[in-house]
Amino acid sequence: MLHKLSFRHGVHPPELKELTEHVRIRRMPYPDEVVLPLRQHTGKPARVMVGAGDRVERGDKVAAADGFISAPVHASAAGIVEEVGIWPHPDGSYSTAVRIKVDPYSAQAARPRLVPQWEGLTAAEIRQAVQDAGVVGLGGAAFPTHVKLAPPKDKKIETLIINGCECEPYLTTDHRTMVEYPERVQLGIRIMMRCLSVDRTMIGIEKNKPDAIETLQATLPSDLDVTVHPLTVKYPQGAEKMLIEALTGREVPSGKLPLDAGVVVQNVASVGTIAEVFETGLPLVERIVTVTGHGIRNPSNLIVPVGTKLRDLLDMCGGMTDDAFEIVFGGPMMGAAQANLDVPILKGTTGVVVLTESQCRRVQSYSCIKCGHCLDACPVFLNPQLLGSLAKAERWEEMEANHLMDCMLCGCCSYTCPSNIPLSQLFQLAKAALRKRKAA
Amino acid sequence: MEFTTIMGSVAILGGVGLAFGTLISLAHLKLKVWEDPRIDAVTDLLPGTNCGACGQAGCRAFAEALVAGKIQPATCTVMGPDDITDVAEYLGVEAGEASKRVARLLCAGGSDVAVQQAEYRGLQTCKAAVAVAGGGKACAWGCLGLADCEIVCDFEAIYMNYVGLPVVIPDKCTACGDCVEACPLDLFVLMPLEQKLIVQCKNLLEGEEAEAVCQVACNACGRCAADAASGLIEMVNGLAVIDYDRNELATPDAIARCPTNAIVWVEGSQFVDKPELVRSATV
Numbered sequence: 001m002l003h004k005l006s007f008r009h010g011v012h013p014p015e016l017k018e019l020t021e022h023v024r025i026r027r028m029p030y031p032d033e034v035v036l037p038l039r040q041h042t043g044k045p046a047r048v049m050v051g052a053g054d055r056v057e058r059g060d061k062v063a064a065a066d067g068f069i070s071a072p073v074h075a076s077a078a079g080i081v082e083e084v085g086i087w088p089h090p091d092g093s094y095s096t097a098v099r100i101k102v103d104p105y106s107a108q109a110a111r112p113r114l115v116p117q118w119e120g121l122t123a124a125e126i127r128q129a130v131q132d133a134g135v136v137g138l139g140g141a142a143f144p145t146h147v148k149l150a151p152p153k154d155k156k157i158e159t160l161i162i163n164g165c166e167c168e169p170y171l172t173t174d175h176r177t178m179v180e181y182p183e184r185v186q187l188g189i190r191i192m193m194r195c196l197s198v199d200r201t202m203i204g205i206e207k208n209k210p211d212a213i214e215t216l217q218a219t220l221p222s223d224l225d226v227t228v229h230p231l232t233v234k235y236p237q238g239a240e241k242m243l244i245e246a247l248t249g250r251e252v253p254s255g256k257l258p259l260d261a262g263v264v265v266q267n268v269a270s271v272g273t274i275a276e277v278f279e280t281g282l283p284l285v286e287r288i289v290t291v292t293g294h295g296i297r298n299p300s301n302l303i304v305p306v307g308t309k310l311r312d313l314l315d316m317c318g319g320m321t322d323d324a325f326e327i328v329f330g331g332p333m334m335g336a337a338q339a340n341l342d343v344p345i346l347k348g349t350t351g352v353v354v355l356t357e358s359q360c361r362r363v364q365s366y367s368c369i370k371c372g373h374c375l376d377a378c379p380v381f382l383n384p385q386l387l388g389s390l391a392k393a394e395r396w397e398e399m400e401a402n403h404l405m406d407c408m409l410c411g412c413c414s415y416t417c418p419s420n421i422p423l424s425q426l427f428q429l430a431k432a433a434l435r436k437r438k439a440a
Numbered sequence: 441m442e443f444t445t446i447m448g449s450v451a452i453l454g455g456v457g458l459a460f461g462t463l464i465s466l467a468h469l470k471l472k473v474w475e476d477p478r479i480d481a482v483t484d485l486l487p488g489t490n491c492g493a494c495g496q497a498g499c500r501a502f503a504e505a506l507v508a509g510k511i512q513p514a515t516c517t518v519m520g521p522d523d524i525t526d527v528a529e530y531l532g533v534e535a536g537e538a539s540k541r542v543a544r545l546l547c548a549g550g551s552d553v554a555v556q557q558a559e560y561r562g563l564q565t566c567k568a569a570v571a572v573a574g575g576g577k578a579c580a581w582g583c584l585g586l587a588d589c590e591i592v593c594d595f596e597a598i599y600m601n602y603v604g605l606p607v608v609i610p611d612k613c614t615a616c617g618d619c620v621e622a623c624p625l626d627l628f629v630l631m632p633l634e635q636k637l638i639v640q641c642k643n644l645l646e647g648e649e650a651e652a653v654c655q656v657a658c659n660a661c662g663r664c665a666a667d668a669a670s671g672l673i674e675m676v677n678g679l680a681v682i683d684y685d686r687n688e689l690a691t692p693d694a695i696a697r698c699p700t701n702a703i704v705w706v707e708g709s710q711f712v713d714k715p716e717l718v719r720s721a722t723v
Contacts, residue, residue, distance in 0.1 A: 086644055092574025094644065339558035339573040362561055422563050429567055 005204075006232035007242040009379045011412045013169050013235055013333065015208060019299040020172045020292045025180055027303045028316050030077050030102050034307035035087050035344040036062060037097040041136040042143045043069035048098060054081045059110040059282050062098045065131060071144045071347075072134045073098070076285040076305035078106040088340045090329050090349070097344070100307070115281035118191050123149075126195040133283035134347070135274055139163060139174075139238070139267035140330055142348030145274065148266065149195050151259050158262040160198045161247055162189060162271055164205040164212060165231060165238030168331025171351040173290045174268045176301045178205070178212035181272055182219040184279075188271030189226060191278055196264060201226040202247045203268075208233045235333060236410040240265045242379055254406050269350075289345060291317045295324030295354030304345050311341040313352060325357040333411045366419040374413035374423060380406045384413035384423050391426035396434050404430055478507050478531065485527050487518040491594060491616035512536025517614040518595075539632040541615035543598075543608050545710060546627050548640040548702070549582040550603025553655040560584075570624045578653035581642040583627055589619035607711045637668075637690040639680045640710070641702040646678040651700065658702035668694035673703075 039045040046063035056062060056075040063073040079102040087097040116129045131146035151157050162185070166174040178185060189201050205213050207230045217228045231237055231246055241252045243265060250261045258265050273284055285306055292299040297318030304313060310327070314320060328335040329349050345352075374384035382403055390399045404427060413423040482503040490498040494515045496505055505511040506527065513519075513527040514536040528535035555578040560569050566588040569575035575584045585604025597612035598619060606619075610633065620628040627642065641658040643650050650657040664680050665673040669689035673680050680703055682690070692705040704710075 088580070090573075092570065092572065092580060094580050337558075337573050339560075339576060340578075360561075422568075425563050425568055425571070428571055429563075432571065433567075 004232055005229055005246045006234055006237065007245045007379060009377055009381070009412070010234045010236060010242070011377050011415050013415060015233070016169045017172050017175070017208070019170070020290050020301055021175055023299065023301050025176050025288055025301045025303060028305070028308065028313070030108060030305060031308050031312040032102055033082070033309065034077050034100050034102060034305055035097050035309060036073050036076065036100070036307040037087065037089055037095050037344060037346065038063050038073060039089065039095050040073060040142060040346045040348065041071045042141060043067070043071070045096070046070060046073045048084055048096070050081050050084070050098060052081055052083050056081060056100060057111050058108050059113070059285055069144060069147055071131065071136050074134055074283040074285050075100055076307050077102045078108055079103040088343045090336060090338060090343045090346060092339065110282050113281040116278055118194070118278045123195045123197065126191065129277065130274060133277040135270060135277060135284050136347050137267055138269035138273060138287055138348065138350070140334070140348055140350050142346065145266070145270055148264055149192065151196070151264065155259045156262055157196050157198050157259070157264055158200065159248060160189070160192055160196060160201040161243060161263055161265045162201060162203040162268055163238055163240070163243055163265055164203055164209070164268040165243060166209070167206060167235045167238040168333055170292045170353050171290050171331050172292070172301060173288050173350050175209050175212055177269050177272050177288055178209070179215050182215045184272045184275040185216065185268055186219050186221055186226075187279070188273070188275035190221065190224065191274055192266060192271065193224065199225055203228045204231050204243050204247050205229070206231050206233045206237055235412065236379055239379065239408055239410060254403060284347060287347060287349070289313070289349060290351035292351060293354035294359065295321050295356045297321060306347055307344045309341070310338065310343050310345065310352065313345060314341070314354070320354055321356070323356045323358070324354050325360045326355045328353045328355065333415065334409060363420045365421050368419055368421060371418060373416040373418065377412040377416040379410060379412060380408065382407055388421055388423045388426055391430045396430055396437065399430050400434055404434070407431070476507050479503050482506055482527060482530065485523065485530065486516065489518055489594060491518060491614055491618070493517045493614050493616035506531060509533065512538070514538040517541065517616070539634060541630045541632050542610045542613040543615065543619050543628045544631045544638055544706070545583060545606060545608070546629060546640060546642050547581070547583040548605070548656045548704070548711070549577070549579055549654040550601070550605045551585065552603045554579055554582055555653050567624045579643050579657065581625060581644065582654060583625070588622045588624070589628065592618045592622040594618065601711055605711050607709060610708055635684055635687055636706050637682055637694055637703065638706050638710070639682060639703050641679065644678045650678065656700050656702055659700060661699060663697040663699070664694045664703045667697060
């Protein structure tokens with residue numbers, strides 16, 4: 001290999017994946033109750049279709065997609081709809097959710113259904129089937145997958161990139177998916193290549209998952225141009241634009257989408273889910289979640305029904321240790337801290353990380369000493385120290401002129417800052433303020 | 441030789457100055473735009489805070505609107521009655537009548553009554569706390585007490601009391617609306633002083649669920665709606681909502697049976713500071 005496959009800048013946080021990287025995926029028993037918020041994806045929330053008292057089987061649609069950039073929500077367990085009302089959402093607000101009392105005597109078998117035979121379907125039919133199954137990006141952002149499968153006609157897609165980097169510390173969801181379900185990933189790739197009519201697929205995997213690289217390489221299809229590319233271990237290698245740079249050498253222009261570089265990027269877990277939809281006909285009702293961190297007794301990789309409450313999931317993993325301190329949905333770099341144990345696991349929840357008190361020591365924030373560490377860390381070549389001081393002065397427009405909108409909130413700047421300035425939180429606020437101003 | 445050089449320079453510069461001076465004075469006569477001198481005079485009478493509470497772009501814009509007769513002096517909420525009379529007399533117009541409005545907080549969940557379910561350690565502003573799991577309070581609608589409103593208030597009309605609730609001083613509040621904009625949970629509302637019946641809660645939960653997160657939450661029991669004049673109070677989405685178009689029907693009777701004191705009858709300031717409690721709290 002002539003050049004190392006990677007991108008410029010970035011950081012090297014401790015990987016901490018040893019807790020769960022060799023733990024086999026187990027299936028979690030059904031909890032007593034599942035909570036399905038209507039807002040689980042980027043875009044418009046789904047429209048509710050059931051009412052209190054209705055009996056639903058596993059896989060039944062409880063809320064329909066509202067528009068193109070939206071996804072339906074399906075019952076993840078058979079039972080009786082208890083209530084359609086407000087419930088704590090992982091983003092800290094209360095939002096409308098369908099609460100289902102799970103029937104303990106149900107076999108949890110889905111209704112007999114037609115399994116779509118993808119070989120005979122057109123691209124549009126595959127897209128429709130993917131949307132009907134409520135598939136969203138399982139890497140965290142939860143962007144409806146069918147939208148990515150519908151590129152505008154004037155944009156030529158040359159390459160499909162499968163994201164198996166999983167660069168966030170602790171998380172092993174994608175890793176275990178690749179090791180245990182390689183055939184499913186390959187089938188998903190096959191279906192997506194047909195739908196997008198691309199000839200080339202590149203699978204990017206960080207080098208710290210040798211077993212995943214080996215398994216996928218061993219199962220590669222012989223009739224298609226699919227290649228596996230081991231990548232340098234660096235954060236945020238799994239960010240869409242960084243991955244494209246590493247694999248194709250192309251840089252996605254500022255403010256543009258991967259489509260503009262002729263690329264579609266999909267997470268391995270989403271690809272696996274697509275394969276499952278066409279294998280069983282069952283919509284997205286469960287996902288693999290890594291429950292890990294030094295604050296949990298039995299770190300595990302679990303197949304969890306969507307809508308399982310955080311409390312039930314923690315109990316399943318032996319509960320929290322005495323020095324558990326903070327619970328994060330997603331990875332520790334970009335994930336969101338949780339304040340309520342009743343929040344449900346969403347389609348986009350990649351992992352639950354329980355951190356201990358010693359890991360969350362309260363640090364004082366000092367003044368910027370202009371050391372420039374953040375500039376060396378920022379993978380999109382922004383100037384976080386300048387943006388940070390502008391954010392403190394609430395000079396949002398100037399921040400926008402300094403390309404704030406290219407920031408993906410990866411947290412590299414906050415991670416390297418020796419003065420502990422919460423830079424990425426400041427940028428998150430600035431982006432929200434600018435969005436609000438534009439909407440007004 | 442040297443003397444003539446110096447005098448020459450003085451003469452040239454003086455000449456240039458004279459020539460431009462003449463040009464400017466000619467331009468002043470020729471291009472003059474007449475402006476009502478009263479605008480400047482009225483601007484001097486106004487408070488000059490440029491708060492925008494009157495709906496104009498600042499005090500001078502307000503003065504222009506006053507002189508043009510588009511607006512009445514009493515629209516300015518910063519001036520006292522004497523100042524308003526001064527302006528009205530100067531312009532020879534009616535002072536007009538505007539009911540005094542103040543900012544009211546639709547939450548009474550101070551740290552003594554609202555449940556804190558988690559500790560928030562990030563950036564100490566309300567906006568930042570809302571972005572991280574909604575801050576530490578169990579009630580997702582309640583005041584976070586990180587004083588964004590106090591900081592943004594230009595009139596020092598807001599201070600945080602001993603339980604972390606912003607106290608609005610009605611005499612100082614000009615209803616400029618800065619706090620309304622600053623609050624990420626939209627808890628501030630500008631209300632006329634005559635609206636004394638206020639539901640100090642925005643929690644959409646009902647019954648025991650509401651009381652579990654805050655002792656002074658509205659649990660939607662409906663007693664106030666039953667006790668008040670019919671049609672005044674309605675229960676909507678787990679909250680008592682007062683129809684202020686019928687404000688004249690409001691009486692303190694409505695609050696008598698409220699089990700949580702979520703609905704209150706406010707005379708003057710909403711919350712008070714209790715110095716003796718401040719002292720005991722710090723011990």
